[in-house]
Structure formats: C-alpha cells, structure tokens
Amino acid sequence: MEQIELVKILLKNTYINFLLGAGTSYNKVDGKMHFPLMWDLLNFIKGDTKVLGFYNSLKKDTTIPVGVGEMLASLYDDYLFSEEANIEKFLSVLEGVDLYITDIDFRKIVEEQRNHIRMLIRDRLNNSDKDTVINNYISFYNGLKNVKEVNGLKNQIFNIFTTNYDMMNEMAMEIQNIHYYSGFEGIVNRKFNLAYYNYDFVDSFRVNHANVKVTPNHMNLFKIHGSLSWCMKDGELIERNPYEQDFLPEIIYPSVDKFKNTNLIISYSALMRELSNRLCQENTTLFVSGMSMSDEHINKIIENALTINTFHMVIFCATVAEIKKLQEKYKAYRNVIVVDREYKFCDVADLMQNLQGGD
Structure with missing residues (x-):
C-alpha cells in the first residue's frame, strides 16, 4: 500500500498526536x-563575545577556585564546543555545577553566565521573523480542522507536543479562533495546572438542560521543553x-540540577508523563515533523509505545539525508513509517488540508 494512503487511514482510524520540533519553525528567507x-x-551562542570571554578566562583567571575553572572549561568543551553539543544539555550541566562550587561569589558569576545565555536564546527567538512561518502554522491548523471534518472526528481532541520554545503554535491557533489548552489557568496569574488538559470546552451550555452533550472543540498543546512565556515566580x-523583557524563560531539560527547583521538575515530569500516557493508548498514531529524533528522553517514551501493536509513528523529513538516517534508525520496526519523500512542515500542512479521507 502506498505510504500516503496508509497515512490517510491512520488519520481516520486512530487517536491523533503530533510531535513538532525546531524544523517546523525553520523557514529561511533571504534578508530575514x-x-x-x-x-x-548553538552556533549563535558559541559566537557570543561574553560567552567566549568567560570560557577563555576559566583556565587563566587566578581568582577562580582551584580546579573549578578546569572543570567548567571541560563542560564547555563537551557540551558547547563538541560535535555532540546540545544547548539544552549545556544549560542543564551549567546549572548542575552549583553543587560543586562552594565559593559564593564565583557561583554568582556562573549564574550570570547562565542567565546571559538564556537571554540570548530569548532575544534570538523574539527577533526571528514570524511572518516567514506563521502562514505555515495557520495552514497546518487549518489542515487539522480539515482532518476532523472529512474523517468525522469532531469528538476527538488532537494532542500537539512540541519541543519548541517559540509562540508560533499559540499565535496560529488564536488567529484561527481555535480554542486550546496549554496547561495554564487564570488570567492575571496564569499558573500551571495539568488538570486543564482533561477539561472540555463547551460552545454553548444550557443550565437547565438535563443531558448536556459535550463536543470537544479544542486542541491540547504540550510544550515539553518549556516556553518563551514560562517563568518561575515565588517557586511556582x-x-x-x-515579549516582556524583564524575565528569563524557563527552558526545561531533565537533569539533576533541576531538582533544586521542585515545581519546575514536577511540571516537566508531568508533561513527559502526559506524552507517555497518550502515546500508550490503544490505536494511537504519532505524526512527527521537524524532529531529528535525537532527544533521548523522548525516544525512550516512543520506544515504549512502539512495543504496542496498535501504535504507529509516521515521520516526515525535510531532507533526503534525514530520510535515510531515520529509515536506518527504525528499520526494525514495522509500525514506523518514515515517509520516503521530502516533506517540509508546509508540505505536511498541505497534506492535511487536501486530505479526502481514507478507506
């Protein structure tokens, strides 16, 4: 059976989840x-003069406690400047060194460096040109509305999981008047509350009507690596x-250092647990776009789901190299489809919009 025909069947007959990575917001345009x-x-942060200056001082500054500078420099070498570098892991290990720094003044210097890097990430994303990608997100969510309509899935809530910190999903859904839950409740003080994902949105409600039929008319958005809009206040x-400039966003990655902030690690764990619970339901499909599939924590959850016979994963890749890499990675799994033609995020959106239903 042709791959896209099978995709159509899965879209019609299974519970639908999407996993969106950095590639969904990437849309390079000259001059933008x-x-x-x-x-x-990672390259943006490595090239920052303040980051480089701090790194270069680690082995030279005689005021740094003995052994601490060398230890920190090795972390930069392993997590920021190596071929396997990962900015989220780097931030996590950089916070974890607090456990080994007894000098209070130097600990504050390291904290300033961490906050500077978080500020760089915030400003780089806030300064990215949203106009180059917003239409792709709008088309994608239009496509999901189309999937619901043509497949008669009005009672199914679609789950959108993303590792992105940017606000493009929220902007697109609000432009399209799509109601969504992102895990927070309140207006003035929006606090994280996982229970919100289990609520239903009712378009109209007659109080005296004895048998209210609730039709889910929203989507669930899970930002499993944090968000530009998240921050800690009084431990919550x-x-x-x-777009306020006076706070630093919470970019979450699991590591021992996060346990010093109990509520943050609880929130992260809750989001990852939701990913696991929803993927491990019977007759579930995970559609993936913009992901390199290199996040070990997400991969462990997916590997567990792949042991379930009724679970399927469909991966859309933007390049031939990615297709070949992931075909090799998942060649032993019969319930994984790595689509064998290039699909950028805009192509995935087109596919959803032009869906006519499967048999």
Missing part, C-alpha cells in the same frame, strides 16, 4: 532573521507575556 534550528542556536511555574 529566520527561526533557528538547534544547531543554529507561571505564564507571562513572552
């Missing part, structure tokens, strides 16, 4: 500041206007 892939973000995870 595009949203970065993780490698772009809250949501703020992402």
